[in-house]
Amino acid sequence: MKTLVFFLEEPSAKAMLEGILPRILPRQWLVRYIVFQGKQDLEKNLTKKIRHWRMPNSVFIVMRDQDAGDCRAIKSRLNLLCEGAKDKRILVRIACRELESFYLGDLAAVEQGLNLSGLRGLQQKKKYRNPDSLGSPSKELSMLTGYAYEKLSGSRAIAPFMALDHNCSKSFQALLTGIQKMVAA
CATH class of the missing domain: 3.40.50 (Rossmann fold)
Structure with a gap:
């Protein structure tokens, strides 16, 4: 092993x-x-x-x-x-x-994992096409989700839905x- x-x-x-x-x-x-x-x-x-x-x-x-x-x-x-x-x-x-830039790179997974709507379409906005450049991804994700995102529970909810081949x-x-x-x- x-x-x-x-x-x-x-x-x-x-x-x-x-x-x-x-x-x-x-x-x-x-x-x-x-x-x-x-x-x-x-x-x-x-x-x-x-x-x-x-x-x-x-x-x-x-x-x-x-x-x-x-x-x-x-x-x-x-x-x-x-x-x-x-x-x-x-x-x-x-x-x-921050780790949250990974989630901002796949807003469809955020939408699905947190049971929200209207996020996946935002992926084409300039700031979400390169989430690694955001100053505070955790604050951005929290505000974007209407404060539904919390670090640990949000990670558990979002990760299973993350696309492994086209994250921004x-x-x-x-x-x-x-x-x-x-x-x-």
Whole structure:
């Protein structure tokens, strides 16, 4: 059995992954989630968690929000934290701004998951064609849904409906491509 281990900054990322991974992972893969209490906790404990991981045939994906930081600097810092585990396969992925940009990249899934109407047609508006460029995707999603979206319950509701082949979020597409490459190698 092979294990795909996710190191995540928050529970809503786990909820999102639980909704999409069954559709893309081969059956021989077991998934483990290590959920931290925010980005500081993730960065403080990441090296130790990876270094002390003892399950054989494991590969790792570290996922974190960009928030207001510099994407390249964050990715570089996370890669440096992973260097202590040179014998392990590790991939770092950053959600541009916030996880909610993934959902704004598929408004049909938001509409279906939250049982709303009138959202899918907004996908063609300029700001939703590139949701990774929005300053505060969580606020945008909350307002767009009439405050029906909440981080954890919203992630659980939306993720199962997300289209895996035509999401407008480039960071979501990079995450999917990365996962597929990790399990194919």
